[in-house]
Amino acid sequence: MKQDGELSRQQIHNAAAFLDKKVPMYASVIGVLGILVIWEILCRLQWIPPLYLPSPIDIIRSGWEITVSGEVFEDVYTSLVRIIVGYVCGAALGISVGLILGFFRWMDAIFTPVVYSIYPIPKIALLPLIILWLGIGELPKIVIIALGVFFPVIINTYAGVRNIDPILIKVAITFGSSRLSIMRKVMLPASLPTIMAGLKLAAGTSLILLVSAEMIASEKGLGAMILHYGHLMMTDRLLFGVFILSLLGLLFNRSLVWLERKLLPWK
Amino acid sequence: MVTQPMRVVVKDLEKKFIDSRKQEVTALRNINLTIEEEEFVVLVGPSGCGKSTLLNIVAGLLSPSSGEIYFEGLEGNKRPKMSVVFQEVALFPWRTVYENVVFGLEERGASKEEQREKGKYYIDMVGLAGFENAYPKQLSGGMRQRAGIARALAVEPDLLLMDEPFSALDAQTRTIMQEELLSIWNRRRLSTLYVTHNIDEAVFLGDRVIVMSRRPGEIKETIRIDLPKLGRKDEKYRHDFDRYSDQIWNLIRHEAQEALVEEV
Numbered sequence: 001m002k003q004d005g006e007l008s009r010q011q012i013h014n015a016a017a018f019l020d021k022k023v024p025m026y027a028s029v030i031g032v033l034g035i036l037v038i039w040e041i042l043c044r045l046q047w048i049p050p051l052y053l054p055s056p057i058d059i060i061r062s063g064w065e066i067t068v069s070g071e072v073f074e075d076v077y078t079s080l081v082r083i084i085v086g087y088v089c090g091a092a093l094g095i096s097v098g099l100i101l102g103f104f105r106w107m108d109a110i111f112t113p114v115v116y117s118i119y120p121i122p123k124i125a126l127l128p129l130i131i132l133w134l135g136i137g138e139l140p141k142i143v144i145i146a147l148g149v150f151f152p153v154i155i156n157t158y159a160g161v162r163n164i165d166p167i168l169i170k171v172a173i174t175f176g177s178s179r180l181s182i183m184r185k186v187m188l189p190a191s192l193p194t195i196m197a198g199l200k201l202a203a204g205t206s207l208i209l210l211v212s213a214e215m216i217a218s219e220k221g222l223g224a225m226i227l228h229y230g231h232l233m234m235t236d237r238l239l240f241g242v243f244i245l246s247l248l249g250l251l252f253n254r255s256l257v258w259l260e261r262k263l264l265p266w267k
Numbered sequence: 268m269v270t271q272p273m274r275v276v277v278k279d280l281e282k283k284f285i286d287s288r289k290q291e292v293t294a295l296r297n298i299n300l301t302i303e304e305e306e307f308v309v310l311v312g313p314s315g316c317g318k319s320t321l322l323n324i325v326a327g328l329l330s331p332s333s334g335e336i337y338f339e340g341l342e343g344n345k346r347p348k349m350s351v352v353f354q355e356v357a358l359f360p361w362r363t364v365y366e367n368v369v370f371g372l373e374e375r376g377a378s379k380e381e382q383r384e385k386g387k388y389y390i391d392m393v394g395l396a397g398f399e400n401a402y403p404k405q406l407s408g409g410m411r412q413r414a415g416i417a418r419a420l421a422v423e424p425d426l427l428l429m430d431e432p433f434s435a436l437d438a439q440t441r442t443i444m445q446e447e448l449l450s451i452w453n454r455r456r457l458s459t460l461y462v463t464h465n466i467d468e469a470v471f472l473g474d475r476v477i478v479m480s481r482r483p484g485e486i487k488e489t490i491r492i493d494l495p496k497l498g499r500k501d502e503k504y505r506h507d508f509d510r511y512s513d514q515i516w517n518l519i520r521h522e523a524q525e526a527l528v529e530e531v
Binding site for chain 2: 189
């Protein structure tokens with residue numbers, strides 16, 4: 001105790017305040033816009049030769065040219081068909097087989113090891129074989145995408161079914177639900193969140209496979225277009241192709257988020 | 268033909284299982300009990316006495332090692348209707364309150380109209396009117412358990428099973444829920460088997476309290492609670508209430524202490 005009658009005080013401040021710190025909305029745009037502006041300036045100053053890296057405005061200009069002339073549409077359309085058909089087939093098959101493996105003990109014991117041993121193979125390595133089997137038409141590209149989508153989806157679906165809280169199944173049993181009804185009304189909705197996670201994972205994979213397959217074995221499509229302009233050293237058009245791909249990826253992701261909101265309002 | 272009242276009989280039940288050290292454990296032995304029509308039977312015992320195991324066997328979710336369970340006096344040869352209220356509530360998270368409550372009716376092939384009618388009736392009864400379209404995650408613990416109870420009641424079961432339904436709730440909510448359960452039960456007297464480790468709850472709710480011992484789980488004593496069904500917490504019954512509680516506590520105390528040491 002101090003003698004002069006003055007008590008010492010140690011004030012407590014909220015040391016966790018930084019956790020709740022609010023950042024204004026425009027902050028998220030700063031990074032992207034900043035890089036674009038610096039990029040443009042560096043190009044204007046001729047510090048980077050346009051052949052190596054054209055300026056953003058040049059990319060947009062040449063993008064506009066091939067859009068107006070219609071050259072780009074055929075490639076975009078071809079790629080869209082391939083990825084949508086491949087993705088939908090792979091996803092549908094993955095979900096159905098995943099559910100079956102999760103439901104039936106015998107199927108699980110026999111086929112799950114098969115799935116897990118094929119899963120780690122980089123699917124693009126199978127493209128030459130698939131071309132050998134199916135020729136050089138649209139089918140091999142669609143098959144390779146479907147294959148790439150199938151595995152992450154099946155593994156997630158399977159994991160979802162296996163991780164259902166058994167008490168939910170018990171509830172259904174006490175109410176006298178049939179096996180089919182347990183599958184449809186309990187197991188499927190309960191594993192839907194994990195299935196959605198698999199679908200999102202597969203979206204990225206499918207895009208990679210689309211571009212690789214088109215670069216290796218195609219005359220048309222975004223991958224072939226990018227490669228083609230690379231050979232011609234038209235880097236502005238090349239980068240416009242990359243830009244379309246990133247838009248495609250974004251759109252893909254957004255649609256899956258939208259689908260998830262629709263299907264899982266209870267999450 | 269004389270119609271005899273319905274009853275549920277558990278006869279010479281035994282349950283053994285193999286534990287993680289590969290040793291055979293007798294979880295339940297020599298269990299004989301009946302649940303009469305409109306009777307509220309409470310199973311109480313220290314943790315590890317196998318009371319939840321017994322409830323699961325009665326519910327048809329576990330098979331006994333020996334012994335049997337049967338219903339007597341059910342009209343015709345219909346399959347007995349049972350429903351369970353679990354401690355974990357176990358509402359389907361993807362279904363709204365209404366969809367959860369009518370689940371059992373749906374599974375029994377009830378018409379849409381019957382579902383609507385009974386769904387509304389039981390949602391009103393448990394005080395969830397206005398929350399029909401809420402998802403379980405939007406509800407508090409007490410409200411979830413109300414929905415769980417409504418779901419169990421909606422099928423109008425021949426036997427209602429409740430496995431520590433309120434033990435995950437906070438003390439205040441639990442007291443309110445116990446009172447609500449009694450008033451609901453009084454409107455629709457279902458044969459009920461209620462499992463708890465809470466002695467106070469057992470005396471408050473039960474017509475009969477079955478006290479179980481542990482290792483192996485056996486019935487130690489059956490105590491009939493001779494108090495009016497409602498208002499047992501009133502001042503005038505305070506003395507009797509405490510006497511029943513003490514009696515049960517003295518039966519369990521020693522084993523509850525044992526259980527405490529073993530659970531470490």
